[in-house]
Amino acid sequence: MKQIAIPEPAAAPEKLPTFVSVGSNPALVFGLDAATRAGRLAAKAKLDCAAAPPAGQALVLADLDFAWDPAWLASIVKRPGAVLIKGDRAVLGHVPAGMDPAPLLAAMANGSAWTGDGLERLDAATAELTNHELRKRERPFVLRLNAANPEPVERAAYDASYKGVTDALTLYLWRGLAFHLTRWAARIGMSPNQVTLIGAILCVATFFLFLQGNYWLGMVAGFGFMVLDTVDGKLARCTGQSSWWGNIFDHGIDLVHPPFWWWAWAAGLAYWDDPFEPVYQVLIVLAIVGGYVVQRVIEGIFMRKYGMHIHVWRPVDSRFRLVTARRNPNMIILLVSLVFRRPDMGLELVALWTMISLIFHAVRLAQANARFERGRKLVSWLA
The missing domain is CATH 3.90.550 (Spore Coat Polysaccharide Biosynthesis Protein SpsA; Chain A)
Structure with a gap:
C-alpha cells in the first residue's frame, strides 16, 4: 500500500x-x-x-x-x-x-x-x-480501545511519547522498565511532578554519595534518577498532564545537575587509593564541564539559526546522539571503570569522550554554516 x-x-x-x-x-x-x-x-x-x-x-x-x-x-x-x-x-x-x-x-x-x-x-x-517536538517522522497510532485489554493502547501511547532521537540507554536499556513504572504511577494517581520530585531527591543523593567516594551506592541512586527522568515525561504525555512548571522543573534539573555529579566524582577520589593531583583534577573537571557547556551552546546556536536540533540534521547526527557525551553515556563509562576499580581512569575517559563529542559537534556546526553560506537550505532528514 x-x-x-x-x-x-x-x-x-x-x-x-x-x-x-x-x-x-x-x-x-x-x-x-x-x-x-x-x-x-x-x-x-x-x-x-x-x-x-x-x-x-x-x-x-x-x-x-x-x-x-x-x-x-x-x-x-x-x-x-x-x-x-x-x-x-x-x-x-x-x-x-x-x-x-x-x-x-x-x-x-x-x-x-x-x-x-x-x-x-x-x-x-x-x-x-x-x-517536531519529539524529533521523529512517524505514522501515529490509531487503535480500537478494548475495555477488556487496554494494554496495547497503553504501550502504543507510551512508545509514541518517546523521542525518536535520544541516547541509547533511554531508547533501549530501560524502555520496558520505564513503561511499567509509568503505568503503575498513573494507576495510583501520581502526578509527573511528584515523580520528578522523587527523581530530584535521588539526584541530590547521587551528588553527596559521589562526593564521599561511595560510588557504587551513588550509581544505584543515579540510575534510579535516570529512569525516573524518563518516567515523568512519559507520564505527562500519556495522561495529558504536561505543564509549563513541570517542563521547567524537569528540564532545569536535567540541564544543571551533570557538572555537579562530575565534580563530586573527582572530589570523591580522595577516599580511594589514587586521587588526582589538585591541578590535574581541576583540568579534568574543567574539560568535562566546559565541554558540556560549549556543546549546549553549539546546540542552541544551531537551533536558533536553522530551526531544528543539531541531532536531526542528518542520520549521522542522530546516530551520534545515541552515545554523545551526555549524562547517560558518561555514567556507563564510569560504571565500567568501577568494575575495574579505576574510578580515576573513568573520569579521564569521560573527559576524553567529552572533547571528542565537542569536536564532532563543532565540525557539524561549521559544515552547516558552510552549506548555508553557499545558499543551500538545511533540512532535517526526518522531514
Missing part, C-alpha cells in the same frame, strides 16, 4: 474548534477512562471541551471507540473539513463552522462506517506526520 506523507499546513485556524467526544468507553488507559483522557489531550491542545456540539461552532468530534496519538489531534485541528479514518470508521473529524455535524456524529455514535461526502479523508493506515 502506498504511503502518504501529509504536508503540514502553514497555520492553525484563527479560532480553535470545540472538542466533543462521542459515545462512551469504560476502558482505563493509564488509570483514566476514555472520555477523561481524551478531554485532557484536547485541553493540552488548547481546545475547549463540551459534552454536546454547540450550535454554529467549528467542532472536532472524537469517537471513544478508538484511541489515537495526540499528533493526530494536532493535525486534525489544523485541517478544517478533514476526517481521520481507521478502516471504514471515522475516528476524528474537524467539522467547520456552518457545516452540519449530524452525519459524522451519527456515524460515530452508531459505530457505523463513514460514507459521507464533504470531508477530506485521511487514512490512518497510510498517512505520516512529522513530530
Whole structure:
C-alpha cells in the first residue's frame, strides 16, 4: 500500500474548534477512562471541551471507540473539513463552522462506517506526520480501545511519547522498565511532578554519595534518577498532564545537575587509593564541564539559526546522539571503570569522550554554516 506523507499546513485556524467526544468507553488507559483522557489531550491542545456540539461552532468530534496519538489531534485541528479514518470508521473529524455535524456524529455514535461526502479523508493506515517536538517522522497510532485489554493502547501511547532521537540507554536499556513504572504511577494517581520530585531527591543523593567516594551506592541512586527522568515525561504525555512548571522543573534539573555529579566524582577520589593531583583534577573537571557547556551552546546556536536540533540534521547526527557525551553515556563509562576499580581512569575517559563529542559537534556546526553560506537550505532528514 502506498504511503502518504501529509504536508503540514502553514497555520492553525484563527479560532480553535470545540472538542466533543462521542459515545462512551469504560476502558482505563493509564488509570483514566476514555472520555477523561481524551478531554485532557484536547485541553493540552488548547481546545475547549463540551459534552454536546454547540450550535454554529467549528467542532472536532472524537469517537471513544478508538484511541489515537495526540499528533493526530494536532493535525486534525489544523485541517478544517478533514476526517481521520481507521478502516471504514471515522475516528476524528474537524467539522467547520456552518457545516452540519449530524452525519459524522451519527456515524460515530452508531459505530457505523463513514460514507459521507464533504470531508477530506485521511487514512490512518497510510498517512505520516512529522513530530517536531519529539524529533521523529512517524505514522501515529490509531487503535480500537478494548475495555477488556487496554494494554496495547497503553504501550502504543507510551512508545509514541518517546523521542525518536535520544541516547541509547533511554531508547533501549530501560524502555520496558520505564513503561511499567509509568503505568503503575498513573494507576495510583501520581502526578509527573511528584515523580520528578522523587527523581530530584535521588539526584541530590547521587551528588553527596559521589562526593564521599561511595560510588557504587551513588550509581544505584543515579540510575534510579535516570529512569525516573524518563518516567515523568512519559507520564505527562500519556495522561495529558504536561505543564509549563513541570517542563521547567524537569528540564532545569536535567540541564544543571551533570557538572555537579562530575565534580563530586573527582572530589570523591580522595577516599580511594589514587586521587588526582589538585591541578590535574581541576583540568579534568574543567574539560568535562566546559565541554558540556560549549556543546549546549553549539546546540542552541544551531537551533536558533536553522530551526531544528543539531541531532536531526542528518542520520549521522542522530546516530551520534545515541552515545554523545551526555549524562547517560558518561555514567556507563564510569560504571565500567568501577568494575575495574579505576574510578580515576573513568573520569579521564569521560573527559576524553567529552572533547571528542565537542569536536564532532563543532565540525557539524561549521559544515552547516558552510552549506548555508553557499545558499543551500538545511533540512532535517526526518522531514
